[in-house]
Amino acid sequence: MAERRRRQRRLRDAGVAVGVTACLCTGGCSGRGAAAEDARGGEDPVQTLRVAADRLVEAGSSKARTSMEMATGGTRVTIRGAGVYDYRRQMGRLTVVLPQDPAGTSGHRPITELLAPGALFMKNRGAGVPADKWVRVETAGLSDGNLVTGGATDPYAAAELLRGTRSATYLGRTEVAGAEVRHYRGTADLGEAAKRASAAGRGPLRAAAKGFATAVVPFDVYLDDAGRIRKVRHRFSFVNGQRKDAVAVASTTLLYDFGALADVRLPKSRDIYAGKIAE
Template identity: 55%
Template sequence: MVVRQHRCGGAALAVCALAVAGAVAVCAGCSGPAPGGEGGAGGRAVIGGSGADASAAVVRAAADALSRAGSAETRTSMETAAGGTRVTIRGQGIYDFRRQLGRIRVVLPKDVTGSPDGHPPITELLAPGVLYMKNRGAGVPEDKWVRIDTTVLEDGNLVTGGVTDPMAAAELLRGAGEVRYVGRTELAGVAVRHYRGTADLGRAARAASPASRGAMAAAAKGFSSDAVAFDVYLDDDGLLRKVRHRFSFAAEGPPVAVVSTMLLYGFGATVSVELPREADIYTGSVQQGADGPEAP
């Protein structure tokens, strides 16, 4: 899958995944509100189905299973590669799938930030249709938040934050079509079933929950191909334990390949997220350099 119009050349590749908003000239002040497959019954994933259709059905039900679980802790990574340069951005946090609110601490690798001490961790708050970022850099005061309307982003926040919004990662699976069951394995001591396939962005957007529909629809319009390859691991209750999405986006130079991975654990954890006040939101423009944003 190729995303149109994102600029990510030279040194800017290091921070591109955290700078799509700046690269498409989004103002920081913009506002925004068992083997063989499984089948679903009564909203829960159950063992006993067979074939590709049953596999696709259980994968598509992953987002609903997360909403029933309520919340989870998460670890994420986003690897970008272009022109022989490979960068991995990591995040860790917590997310409430019912309210679609979360907090993630994002860390950039030191060797790509242009500073011997690296860039301070970026705090991201996720809400329906909105992404808030603190320690964004690029001329943003340290005590201010950048607010981004994810419903106008060409990637629907699958890339922008440097980590994929956990709900967006799950909602994308609603578009699962070509799915095959790979087999059973284990993740962190938990028995899981591994499925591999592709998701269609347009189908995912149409099936998304109301709170996610805007961002997913934006991604469906902004990506030049609707097909997103994935590997997903679900436990025996249908809960998503790991998902990896693979795609690429266009750049001024070599295409940038992206591998976005999300792990979920600690289901039922307490989530406390307080969104910034209007007075704490930066209303200026995010600075950009010739090769893209100066810093995330």
């Protein structure tokens, strides 16, 4: 009888120990706590993405690669770019390469683009523009706010668009160009982004909100542990002029080598072409 009572007491004590361990682990075991945090991205995804542009400003500068895919009437083309960007000055320089023609030759020299607050400068623009001249375009006057026109989305404009995030889901961890990142998917509202944007970014984003077929922009974005954008892909839709059909555009921006030298100098007035070109 005494032996049975001792055995029951040992089983009861073991059960209490298991229960205490389970309670402690629910509240603070590092493994399960970290997994739970990672499952939700650590914090509210919407708020995280709305301040992603600020994290880039803190980083100062980076190198960038861009890709813009357009599809209309069964034809798909891809325009690629590469360069540097200074987020504090909101200025960048990209070399944009146009797609090859059906014969397999480009027929176009790369276009040099200088991105600045409220303006886009292009060299080798073609369309009768002298080879040694730049074309200056007011981005607030473009129907897409220069999210599409230049063949590359301004990296900071791509980040500021996320200020208008209205829904977002954290999809887990992955890797982009060798960097550990967190993957988010959601939608942003161009009008809301314009309200929250920097002073220089409001005009172009307002124009885009009016000019696109829809002000809602789906996106996938990848942030590193410092909250900096490493890759963002937006899907735009706009009306194609006289044909009035919707053109689907997927714009991808890859950011890397933060802190890289980004010495961007705008052309002098005498080097800017004064004629008109088609948008």
